[in-house]
Amino acid sequence: MGGSCAQRRGAGPRQVPFPLLLLLFCPALCEPIRYSIPEELAKGSVVGKLARDLGLSVLDVSARKLRVSAEKLHFSVDAESGDLLVKDRIDREQICKERRSCELQLEAVVENPLNIFHVVVVIEDVNDHAPQFRRDEINLEISESISPGMGTILESAEDPDIGMNSLSKYQLSPNEYFSLVVKDNPDGGKYPELGLQKALDRETQSAHHLVLTALDGGDPPRSGTAQIRILVVDANDNAPVFGQDVYRVSLREDAPPGTSVLRVKATDRDEGVNSEVTYSFLGVPDKTQHVFSLDSTTGNIVTRESLDFEEIERYAMNVEAKDRGSLSAQCKVIIEILDENDNSPEIIITSLSDQIMEDSSPGMVVALFKTRDRDSGENGDVRCSLSRDVPFKIYSSSNNYYKLVTDGVLDREQTPEYNVTITATDRGKPPLSSSKTITLHITDVNDNAPVFGQSAYLVHVPENNPPGASIAQVSASDPDLGPNGLVSYSIVASDLEPGSLSSYVSVSAQSGVVFAQRAFDHEQLRAFELTLQARDQGSPALGAHVSLRVLVGDRNDNAPRVLYPALGPDGSALFDTVPRAAEPGYLVTKVVAVDADSGHNAWLSYHVLQASEPGLFSLGLRTGEVRTARALGDRDAARQRLLVAVRDGGQPPLSATATLHLVFADSLQEVLPDLGDGPVPSDSQAELQFYLVVALALVSVLFLLAVILAIALRLRRSSSPSAWDCFQPGLCSKTRPGVSLNYSEGTLPYSYNLYVANSQKTKFNFLTMTPEMVPPQDLSNEASLVVSFTEEKNKTSSDSVAPTHDSERRCSPIRERRAEILLALQAPRAQSRQLETHHLWDCEETERRGSGSRTVRAWGLKN
Numbered sequence: 001m002g003g004s005c006a007q008r009r010g011a012g013p014r015q016v017p018f019p020l021l022l023l024l025f026c027p028a029l030c031e032p033i034r035y036s037i038p039e040e041l042a043k044g045s046v047v048g049k050l051a052r053d054l055g056l057s058v059l060d061v062s063a064r065k066l067r068v069s070a071e072k073l074h075f076s077v078d079a080e081s082g083d084l085l086v087k088d089r090i091d092r093e094q095i096c097k098e099r100r101s102c103e104l105q106l107e108a109v110v111e112n113p114l115n116i117f118h119v120v121v122v123i124e125d126v127n128d129h130a131p132q133f134r135r136d137e138i139n140l141e142i143s144e145s146i147s148p149g150m151g152t153i154l155e156s157a158e159d160p161d162i163g164m165n166s167l168s169k170y171q172l173s174p175n176e177y178f179s180l181v182v183k184d185n186p187d188g189g190k191y192p193e194l195g196l197q198k199a200l201d202r203e204t205q206s207a208h209h210l211v212l213t214a215l216d217g218g219d220p221p222r223s224g225t226a227q228i229r230i231l232v233v234d235a236n237d238n239a240p241v242f243g244q245d246v247y248r249v250s251l252r253e254d255a256p257p258g259t260s261v262l263r264v265k266a267t268d269r270d271e272g273v274n275s276e277v278t279y280s281f282l283g284v285p286d287k288t289q290h291v292f293s294l295d296s297t298t299g300n301i302v303t304r305e306s307l308d309f310e311e312i313e314r315y316a317m318n319v320e321a322k323d324r325g326s327l328s329a330q331c332k333v334i335i336e337i338l339d340e341n342d343n344s345p346e347i348i349i350t351s352l353s354d355q356i357m358e359d360s361s362p363g364m365v366v367a368l369f370k371t372r373d374r375d376s377g378e379n380g381d382v383r384c385s386l387s388r389d390v391p392f393k394i395y396s397s398s399n400n401y402y403k404l405v406t407d408g409v410l411d412r413e414q415t416p417e418y419n420v421t422i423t424a425t426d427r428g429k430p431p432l433s434s435s436k437t438i439t440l441h442i443t444d445v446n447d448n449a450p451v452f453g454q455s456a457y458l459v460h461v462p463e464n465n466p467p468g469a470s471i472a473q474v475s476a477s478d479p480d481l482g483p484n485g486l487v488s489y490s491i492v493a494s495d496l497e498p499g500s501l502s503s504y505v506s507v508s509a510q511s512g513v514v515f516a517q518r519a520f521d522h523e524q525l526r527a528f529e530l531t532l533q534a535r536d537q538g539s540p541a542l543g544a545h546v547s548l549r550v551l552v553g554d555r556n557d558n559a560p561r562v563l564y565p566a567l568g569p570d571g572s573a574l575f576d577t578v579p580r581a582a583e584p585g586y587l588v589t590k591v592v593a594v595d596a597d598s599g600h601n602a603w604l605s606y607h608v609l610q611a612s613e614p615g616l617f618s619l620g621l622r623t624g625e626v627r628t629a630r631a632l633g634d635r636d637a638a639r640q641r642l643l644v645a646v647r648d649g650g651q652p653p654l655s656a657t658a659t660l661h662l663v664f665a666d667s668l669q670e671v672l673p674d675l676g677d678g679p680v681p682s683d684s685q686a687e688l689q690f691y692l693v694v695a696l697a698l699v700s701v702l703f704l705l706a707v708i709l710a711i712a713l714r715l716r717r718s719s720s721p722s723a724w725d726c727f728q729p730g731l732c733s734k735t736r737p738g739v740s741l742n743y744s745e746g747t748l749p750y751s752y753n754l755y756v757a758n759s760q761k762t763k764f765n766f767l768t769m770t771p772e773m774v775p776p777q778d779l780s781n782e783a784s785l786v787v788s789f790t791e792e793k794n795k796t797s798s799d800s801v802a803p804t805h806d807s808e809r810r811c812s813p814i815r816e817r818r819a820e821i822l823l824a825l826q827a828p829r830a831q832s833r834q835l836e837t838h839h840l841w842d843c844e845e846t847e848r849r850g851s852g853s854r855t856v857r858a859w860g861l862k863n
Contacts, residue, residue: 032118033050033053034120035048035121035122038124039124040128045086047075047086049082049084050077050082050083051077054117056082056110058082061079061082062079062080063112064111065109065111068108068119069106069350070104070105070107071348074086074104075121093129102125104120104121106118125161126165127161127164127222128161129165129216129222130159131159131222131223132157133157133224136227137227137229139231140152140228140326141230141233141325141326142230142326143235143236144199144200144202144235145235145236146236148197149196150327152193152194153191153320153329154191154192154194155226156190156191159214163217167215168217169182170182170190171213172194172210172212173212175210176197177196177200178194179195180212181193181194185332187316187332192214194210200232201232202232206232207230207232208232209227209228210227211225211228212225214226236270236323238268239328240266240268240321240328240329242329242331243266249262250336251338253338254342255307257304257305260300261301261303261335262333263299264319265299268323270325274323275324277322278322279295279296279297279298279299279319279320279321280320282320288317290304290305292304292315294319309337309339309376312337313336314337315335316333316335317334319331339376340375341429341430341431343374344373345373345424345426347369347371347384349369349438350368351369352366352369354440355441356406357410357443357445358410358412362405363407365403366392366405367438368401368404369404369436370401371384371400371424372400378427379426380426382426383425384402384422384425385423390418391406391408392404392407392408392418392420392440393407412444418439418442422435446484446538446539446540446542448484449536450477450478450534450542450543451478452475452534452544454474456546456548457547457548458549459471460553462552463523463553466516467516470513470515471514473511474507474546475512476512476544478542480538486536488510488534488537489507489508489512489533489534490507491505491532492532492533495529496528502517503518504516504518504520504528505550512532522554523597527550528549528550529547529548529549532546532547532548534546554597554601556648558597559648559654560593560646560648561594561595561656562592562593562658563594575662576588576660577663578632578662578663578664579664581631582628582632582664583628584631588617588628589625589660591606591624591626591644593646595648597648600648600649601648601649601650602648604622604647604649605622605649606622606624606645607645607646609645609657610641610642611640612642615630616628616630616640617629624644624646626660632664642660642662
């Protein structure tokens with residue numbers, strides 16, 4: 001219906017500030033868009049093509065967020081078409097009350113850029129109300145003396161509709177005595193008057209019952225009825241008369257209750273009781289009767305309640321004067337209420353964006369509001385201001401509209417919200433003001449990266465930690481909110497192997513706790529460094545890095561290990577020789593040990609736990625060097641044993657032992673026969689016992705030798721001399737041909753033989769080193785040790801049995817420590833280590849010659 005302001009503004013270029021200012025105040029300069037609709041339209045009915053009239057396309061409706069605002073929103077905008085639709089029931093009589101013209105003021109709001117357009121919707125009346133009398137029954141008393149043609153004013157019906165739909169006419173039920181005359185009020189209304197057509201006769205009929213019908217001009221017309229009950233009384237032929245038909249008066253709205261407004265006066269030319277007039281309101285709404293009271297005797301109108309210009313500016317009342325004869329007259333009383341500055345301005349927020357991005361640029365519109373003061377004139381002229389120290393300001397728009405815009409840099413981390421107080425003050429005397437505080441929340445943007453609490457982390461973790469234990473925790477803070485401040489942790493780099501990193505450590509993405517995935521070993525890994533990242537969940541995400549150095553502390557979890565002397569399969573050390581003429585301080589050997597731990601845990605000390613001859617040797621506490629403490633005495637044994645303990649410095653300390661076998665000899669051959677003896681006593685008491693045992697053994701041996709010699713002399717007479725061949729010089733030292741002697745000074749060959757010869761009656765032990773001996777035929781390339789042989793003579797006479805010659809040999813693996821030691825001593829040191837991989841074999845060969853037999857047992861090492 002109305003033209004669009006947006007269409008009339010055009011799209012001129014913005015080159016100077018004046019056109020921009022003109023564009024800002026364009027809604028004030030443009031005519032509003034007008035629509036006209038009937039009241040009581042159904043919800044969803046189209047009022048008008050608002051988007052089209054504003055010059056907006058269908059896409060602009062949603063893009064620019066077209067909407068309407070009002071104090072009470074009866075309309076809405078279709079989000080798809082941009083049409084203005086009826087949102088709620090519209091009752092013209094309720095909205096505009098008694099006003100002839102009913103118009104609703106709307107504001108159409110669009111964004112990007114923000115602008116306002118004024119819309120006026122005219123509400124047209126429909127015939128939705130029937131005329132209605134205030135009382136369903138009207139009681140009248142009419143004197144029988146009244147002449148035909150006299151009239152009695154009846155109560156008017158009310159119809160809130162206007163125009164053709166308002167009250168149009170009255171009808172009276174058919175009767176022979178009364179007729180109805182419709183007259184006009186001074187203010188344009190109509191009221192009925194009951195006229196007498198025929199003289200009344202109380203004696204004939206004392207009462208009359210009529211029906212008064214009020215009709216409006218609608219199509220179809222609506223009606224309302226009232227019952228008229230007429231009681232015929234005697235004589236009163238003059239009706240009261242008011243001094244004026246309309247009384248007008250002005251009254252300040254701050255008049256207190258009980259204030260006299262005016263006094264109406266009606267006179268009656270009758271005398272006596274027929275001239276007594278009573279006053280009453282006629283057809284006055286109940287609300288008006290609550291505000292004003294009328295003295296029925298004096299006609300004085302007095303205020304009963306406080307007045308409010310903003311609610312009702314004008315009161316119109318009909319006052320009836322009636323005499324005792326039921327003759328009446330009426331007048332109109334109009335009371336004009338004068339405005340006073342008794343209303344503070346109101347601040348109405350029509351649009352509010354309470355969530356503001358902290359990176360918003362200055363000049364962004366935050367809120368749109370308007371002011372309203374129910375007073376008029378200067379009392380309703382309002383000015384707005386803001387509270388101090390806020391980065392916002394107000395721009396005045398049109399029709400008491402204002403824009404609240406940003407006016408500075410926003411930082412949520414410093415000020416997360418602002419309580420902005422808008423104060424509106426009118427120009428009344430004295431001025432009145434009101435305030436409204438709006439809370440503006442500054443929303444977060446990801447403008448802060450996480451920050452670690454330390455520039456670098458250093459943690460100490462003892463080794464042998466339980467897997468899964470927490471070893472450190474890193475923490476980073478991010479002042480942003482929500483996902484922008486939600487920090488997660490990860491490992492991005494390490495000096496460990498990438499493939500094995502996950503098997504060493506892990507980090508909790510939520511808490512930043514670093515866990516050990518395995519037990520660390522200080523001897524394998526002493527330190528490693530990680531680079532951890534703290535990353536927020538913003539878009540784009542921001543992150544920070546920090547280094548975490550882990551030092552694996554040592555624990556005393558490794559016992560010392562003896563490297564020298566090398567231990568044999570049973571844990572004993574090899575023999576070392578010491579010259580008999582060694583002076584005190586002579587370096588005999590050195591115990592070498594290592595400890596895989598570090599620090600105090602690897603500080604080794606050497607201690608003598610047990611010695612065959614205490615005081616003969618000294619041991620370096622830190623060096624492990626074994627030196628002679630004094631010269632070898634005549635009573636000192638040639639073979640000495642030292643049990644050395646190697647302890648570390650841990651708490652508790654761990655230790656290892658090494659057994660040293662030391663032999664005093666100028667050459668190994670001279671001490672070799674003692675290798676089969678028992679262990680040397682470790683103290684003087686043991687040495688004394690040893691000599692006693694030796695003495696006892698010598699006595700026993702002498703006794704046995706005597707017995708054996710006697711037996712041997714007896715056997716010699718009956719046996720052949722071949723049984724004593726071994727006792728002949730050089731017999732036991734014969735070697736097989738083809739074996740070369742090849743050894744240098746100070747060394748012994750790898751192959752050697754040890755013979756022990758015995759017979760049934762006499763046993764002799766010999767220790768003879770014969771490098772030329774060759775092992776048995778099937779034990780070639782083996783180290784052999786021939787220990788014994790036995791020669792038996794057949795009990796039968798050699799003369800009676802033909803001589804025979806055959807041999808038989810049997811071999812089986814054995815374990816005998818004494819043989820291994822002898823083999824190891826005679827082998828070079830480089831070759832003695834290889835003996836550990838050999839197996840000891842026992843071979844027995846029996847040779848029969850004639851009537852006798854000879855058995856040879858051999859021990860040897862075989863791969």
